[in-house]
Amino acid sequence: MKHSAYFSANVHSALKHDPPGAWMPHVPEGCIRLSSGFPDSSLVPVEELKQSAVHLLDEERDLPMHYIGSPQIEKLHIQLLERMNERNISVKREELLITSGACQAIDLIARILMDEETYIIVESPTYMEALEIFQNYTDRILTVPVDQHGLNTDMLEVLLVTRKQNGKPMPRVLYTIPTFQNPTGTTMSETRRKHLLNLASVYDFLVMEDDAYGELHFNEPMPTLKSLDREGRVLYVGSLSKVVAPGMRIGWVAADREWIQALFRFKKDLDHPFAQSVMATFLAGVDWKSHLQSCRAVYNAKCRTMTDALAAHMPSNVSWTKPDGGYFIWLTATGVDTAELLNKATKAGVSYIPGKHFCLEQEYGQDKLRLSFSAAGEEEIEQGVRRLAEFLGRR
Amino acid sequence: MKHSAYFSANVHSALKHDPPGAWMPHVPEGCIRLSSGFPDSSLVPVEELKQSAVHLLDEERDLPMHYIGSPQIEKLHIQLLERMNERNISVKREELLITSGACQAIDLIARILMDEETYIIVESPTYMEALEIFQNYTDRILTVPVDQHGLNTDMLEVLLVTRKQNGKPMPRVLYTIPTFQNPTGTTMSETRRKHLLNLASVYDFLVMEDDAYGELHFNEPMPTLKSLDREGRVLYVGSLSKVVAPGMRIGWVAADREWIQALFRFKKDLDHPFAQSVMATFLAGVDWKSHLQSCRAVYNAKCRTMTDALAAHMPSNVSWTKPDGGYFIWLTATGVDTAELLNKATKAGVSYIPGKHFCLEQEYGQDKLRLSFSAAGEEEIEQGVRRLAEFLGRR
Known part of the structure; x- marks a missing residue:
């Protein structure tokens, strides 16, 4: 039987590319994982989530176990609206769709905006x-390209x-992570944010703003694109x-x-009553500001540890970004093929993600x-x- | 801004049809819900799921809260394989994809098999x-059409x-719920099952088998299509x-x-580590056979209550199916427009789903x-x- x-037509087109996760490095046991975009273990509120699950099921019994019925799902919507409101993103109830993480949100947006004829723009990397x-x-x-001030909007223009x-043909949508970008850690300046929205208006395209890291700022926060948008051009993720915690799979879209x-029409995993209700119960009980402050403090300290270590150990051909928040640092090792080096590095006990996997034109990410x-912990x-420094000298 | x-192209094509859930009746407070395909409240293992969540988080701490890391996700795969094996469905680990409920499974299968050129066959209703x-x-x-022995394979031929x-153009795939079908409650005979698979082979199409109700048999179980399939033509859901419990959102596909x-390539909500790990923990601790026996006994009793009540109260123009398992009975009220009647019925305190919503050619479902x-409880x-009987006499 010839399955293909x-x-x-969808599949035939998709099969031209690597399967999902092909970029994930094989990380041996005991290796220091500087590849993982996981939250810090100590910041995952395990005990609180456990108590939330217990409290929820004691109070509501089987309600969160059915398709609909638990009032917590509506509550989660309100909580997310309120949290966005505090960041000057003012959207109404009918402008919010809860998804299973940001990935599903991005996929659904792609589904309603993109077909094989559609031109889109992404940041590089x-x-x-x-x-x-x-x-x-x-x-x-x-x-x-992205530089130290985020997406280079002059080059976009x-x-x-x-x-x-x-x-x-002109692009229909631009995808950006303007704040503490994955993978560079850089942040789009306010001038560029306004420039981008102006270009979107003049050249009539939409902006998909992925704000997964936006609340993890070490200094003054930057306004989101969504909060600056006057035309409804921004679809916020x-x-x-x-x-x-990523394991709860809670993301959302805020948009007209x-x-x-249209997104709702294609979201066929339905609501996730148990996970969403546990999350709503957790959010109702947590001191959110203090939780975020702990997160910021821990990641700020770890970021400083990493940049200090980089300054202390890296050879002269290596440079790196200095993030103002988020999870990531982007490193350039002139003259080095980082994909080729990975196997050696993981054997020596440290993992990372080679730059080429973040680049459509993979050669741009080679070094x-x-x-x-x-x-990872501070000592790790x-x-x-x-x-890593031992491997990154110019060859 | 003109959003459309x-x-x-996807959206333009989809927008021709009603939005999702447009068929859902508005059910006033206090109305007896004979419309809801929910499990019986007493059969949802709330306490066991709660204990599973507590046990899981005590044992594994933050592991099930990350993208990957909890061994429970792999365990859930093995548990599902074993459960299928007991029903003579023998598939390997790489032939299984866990999804967020059967709905997502059906959507993903549609995604890899169907584009706007594709002919498909569905049961009516x-x-x-x-x-x-x-x-x-x-x-x-x-x-x-479906009759009392399930899909009429002679008419298919x-x-x-x-x-x-x-x-x-010939169809690429046929979608069926062969066992305790939604909405009719009828079951495809073994002869027809073999006939269907033979037709699939001769006319070279695939079969999507939706087995959401298959374990809820009141008498001897029927072999699944997947267990009879020798050519890899069946994609089992x-x-x-x-x-x-539907609120946990656990479904799967078993197929070549x-x-x-290909399905994995389009599944962008990723795994659901918390929900899947809680479920694996629950399944590891439960006496599955005895749990299923309780379910079968309860639904069997309720089904008998309903058929007895129908026999006692319904006027002579009304007939109905006699299910051998599952959740549903399909009722024909000759001369009655069930969609038109619904508003009156819910006001009088009983809800149902009008037949037209299950039919592509809606007129077939009118009565x-x-x-x-x-x-609903037995008394309800x-x-x-x-x-309901008061409304269904011939007009």
Whole structure:
């Protein structure tokens, strides 16, 4: 039986690309994982989530175990609206869709906006799962570089002007992680944010804002694109994975009602009553500001440990970004092929993600790599960076 | 801003149909819900699931709260394989994908098999969520009637022969709920099962077997299509929603490795570590056979209560199916428009789903309706049927 003969056009197009997760490094037991974008173990509120589950089921019995019925699901919507409101994102109830993590949110948005004819723009480098998702829909992906101030909107403007002048098809949507970007850790400046939204208006495209890390700022927070948007062009993606726990799979989209209604049509895993109700119960009981402050303090300290270690140990051909929040540092090792080196590095006890996996044009990422300071302990970070430094000298 | 100008081809095609859940009746407070396909409240193992959550988090701490790491997710795969094995479905680890309920499984299968050019076959009547899902992909949907012995495979053969003779495009996949069908409650005979698989082989199509109710048999179980399949043509969809709890959102696909790999490519909500780990912990501790026996006994008794009440109260123009398991009874009220009647019925205190929502050609369902005996209590069932009987006389 030739299975591929039965595949839809969707699959034939997607099969041109690597399968999901092909970029994930094999990490041997005992290796220091500077590859993992996991939250710090001590910041995951296990005890509180456990108590929330117990309290919920004691109070509501089987209600959160059915398709509908638990009032907690509506409560979670209100909590997310309130949390966004505190960050000046003012959306109504019908402008919110809860998803199973940011990944599903990105996938659903791609589904309603992209088909094989659609041109889109992504940052270079960008979140590799998002790239995998978009490649399930279209091959017409354009890239614009990210530098220390985030997406380079001047280069974006050049791209748009040139395409317009040459009568080329214009992009429908731009995907960005403006704040503490994955993988670079850099943040788009406010000037560039406004420039981006202006370009979106002039050249008539939409902006998908992935804000998974936005609350983890070490200094003054940056306004979200959504809060600056006056035209309804921004589809905002939020997540509790980085600030509570990824295993709960709670993300969301905040966008105009028309987008939300279209997204809902394609969201076929339904609500997740148990997980969502446990989360609502947890959020109702937690001191959110103090929880976030703990997160920021821990990640800030770990980030400093990593940048100190990098400064102390790295050879002169290596440079790196200095994040103002989030989970990641992006490292450039001039003259080094980071993908080729990975096997050696994991054997020596330190893992990372080679830069090429974040780049549509993989050669741009050849001498880059992503380090995560979120999951490893302070000593591990110091030791991992030290180990890595031994390999990164110019060959 | 004209939102629809940015929609993908997917959305434009899907928007021709009703939005999801448009069929759901408005059920006033206090109304007897014979519309709800929910499990019986007393059969939802709330206490055991609670203890499982507590035990899991005490033992594993934050492991089930990350993207990966908990051994429970692998354990759940093994448990599902073992459970299928006991029902003579022998599949390997790489032939299994856990999904967020059967709905997501059906959606993912549709995604890899269907595009707008694809012809498919569904039963008439059929599960309305499945119909909604398929209509997101294709309008080329053919139907074959279901009678008291399930899908009428003779009529299926006539359809196939005729299309072949006339040089018409042939269907790629047939969707069936062979056992205790939703909405009719009927079961495909073994002869028809073999006939169906033979037709699939001769006319080269695939079979999507939705077995959400299969374990809830009141008498001897029927072999699944998957267990009779010798060519890898059956993509099997399982679910714990009807035998444990829908709020946990655990379903799966069992099918050839090539299908599973393609499905995985489009499953972008990732694993659900917390929910899946709680379920694995629950399954490890429960006496599954005795749990299933309780479920069967309760639903059998409720089904008998409903058929007894129907026999006692219904006027002569009303007939109904006699299920051998599952949740549903399908009722025909000759001369009655069940959709038109619904408002009156819910005001009088009883709800149902009008037959037209289960039918692609809605006129076929006009004098039909679905009753569920799973959620309501025995007294409610008796009273609900009695109330309904007052409305169903020929007009």
